[in-house]
Amino acid sequence: MSMSQERVRERRGLVRSSQNLAAGLFLVFIAALALWLTGDLPQGRLGAMGPGMLPDWLAYAVGLCGLALAGSGLLKEGDSLEAWGLRGPFFVILAVVAFAVTIRPFSLGPLVIPGLGMIVAGPLAIVIGGYATSEAQFRPLLVLALGLTPFCMVLFGDLLNLPIPIFPQALADLLPATWSQKAILRLLAALMVLAAAAMHLSDRGRKSRKIDVVRQPEEI
Structure with missing residues (x-):
């Protein structure tokens, strides 16, 4: 049996592509974090858009892409998840949080950041x-x-x-x-x-x- 056939047999479980599944779940997490951080911003309407409309709908789009990618990890054959570091996700999440807490006034206990x-x-x-x-x-x-x-x-x-x-x-x-x-x-x-x-x-x-x-x- 060839190496490729052995890899296909290994993937015939519930998860067909652990790499796609992990990437999709990470996008869903980013979308949920963005919705939580911008939850107090009014959306407004199309004629008079509020500050929360664009980031909220972008978060929804990212979340849907993440769900589609995670679903493909369960339905389609793909690459398995390889070793990866925490540097990339850490700095991406840190950048999102830094933007959210500095663009508007933010307070958390004794920590107060002006807008x-x-x-x-x-x-x-x-x-x-x-x-x-x-x-x-x-x-x-x-x-x-x-x-x-x-x-x-x-x-x-x-x-x-x-x-x-x-x-x-x-x-x-x-x-x-x-x-x-x-x-x-x-x-x-x-x-x-x-x-x-x-x-x-x-x-x-x-x-x-x-x-x-x-x-x-x-x-x-």
């Missing part, structure tokens, strides 16, 4: 989530965070006009009272994009200076 808005919660979640891989480097992750977060800020806070906290109120108090919330949002988004571009260009300049230039011998 910092997406301008802080977004980059924090991106940087923490990036460390799910052992090859992560802080500076490229920071460039990604500073470049991606302004897009989300403008999309949700300006174009879709969702009532999502974008920046802490203490920051708005430091700026002229005549400035509107959207004007502050656009200014902060532009500054973050410029910071990301400056860091990216400085990285490219630093790498180019590290290249050794081989001097050609002079012709006789």
